[in-house]
């Protein structure tokens with residue numbers, strides 16, 4: 001008997017706007033596709049949040065005993081600047097600016113992506129395919145869509161005919177838009193435009209002479225449209241219809257809407273049963289994005305080298321902070337929120353580490369099976385990690401009362417408690433038991449704060465020799481002090 005036979009997962013499906021009971025196409029197996037990063041710059045914390053949400057979902061399904069094939073692609077071609085239909089490829093642009101081969105750019109930022117995800121304790125996906133590795137598959141889909149009459153070729157490019165598709169299908173069903181409204185709200189096409197309608201999107205773009213990322217095709221040298229790679233790779237590895245497709249909320253339109261249109265136009269089938277969208281991480285109330293510069297890199301958080309946070313935070317702590325919000329809610333990152341979260345994180349780790357040494361008694365004061373099912377209920381309810389964490393803290397409260405001999409626990413319940421806490425905290429939330437190093441970092445933080453205070457007092461007394469000595473000696477130990485309007489902070 002597998003756990004998934006006892007636990008019923010309900011998922012908020014973006015396609016229907018409802019929470020639905022999750023039933024996979026094949027019993028015990030799940031096919032899940034998540035849009036991966038465009039590897040033209042370092043992955044920022046916002047990207048990490050989306051991938052972390054799906055890592056947690058992947059982990060939970062695996063815990064329930066499902067055999068999950070998790071495909072997360074790498075976009076290494078075809079994604080144009082500003083997600084536009086015209087313009088430079090994001091990777092080619094970076095290659096031009098840095099005088100690198102496009103594949104050097106791809107390699108550099110794919111490595112960065114993997115390195116950061118490893119720090120955050122992500123599980124690797126089952127398959128991580130690239131867009132450039134699937135050009136042939138993309139060309140085959142274009143041929144199929146052309147054959148079905150939902151695309152047209154013009155001047156070496158091929159466009160998807162949205163107006164024609166919408167006559168027999170519903171373009172806009174995922175994002176809740178109506179084609180008529182979209183048409184009314186867009187500018188008229190200019191004479192230079194090849195498209196028949198502004199809503200049409202590129203399946204294949206003719207490469208101008210200066211476009212370095214190019215491949216031969218039946219329509220001449222060019223490159224695939226951004227939306228096509230995900231249709232090609234998800235179909236290839238998961239089939240024409242599969243269970244789950246995920247990505248950030250900002251990909252719902254046009255990217256995912258176009259994926260649905262491409263699949264339905266080429267094979268007449270709805271590609272995905274459950275669409276999941278993770279919400280955005282904001283910084284100072286604004287969406288975190290590489291393109292606007294309102295972003296923070298994970299490495300800058302781990303080292304403390306940034307102008308936003310007062311101290312460094314460990315990857316597992318940041319992961320805990322993210323898991324305290326539901327994946328469909330917006331989460332704003334701030335120094336205060338991280339500091340508050342760190343207290344909770346350390347408390348949780350301390351409690352888990354003390355379970356083994358709890359005294360064993362004749363009875364248990366709380367119903368451990370009901371509590372354990374409560375943890376499952378939280379996760380079964382659309383992966384509600386904040387409720388799960390509240391449940392874990394219910395257990396922390398009991399653990400602390402048992403430590404004080406105010407409550408007791410039997411030996412059997414102690415084992416079950418330890419196993420359940422470990423399952424949910426480490427296997428499902430993906431946190432790492434870094435309590436001891438966190439205590440070290442807390443101590444270090446206390447010592448550095450003390451020195452910052454002593455340096456401040458020295459400066460107030462005009463004792464600059466002492467204040468400089470504190471700053472320089474800390475720098476010698478790799479601890480940089482930064483004086484700002486809000487006071488002095490430090491980085492490692």
Ligand code: AMP
Nearest residue numbers: 037038046047050247248279280281288
């Ligand atoms: P990109 O590399 O820009 O294609 O984005 C990779 C993934 O990160 C996509 O699923 C985006 O939706 C997601 N993403 C981008 N910005 C944010 C953000 N601020 N918060 C959460 N997810 C984001």
Ligand code: ZN
Nearest residue numbers: 035036230255
């Ligand atoms: Zn995609």
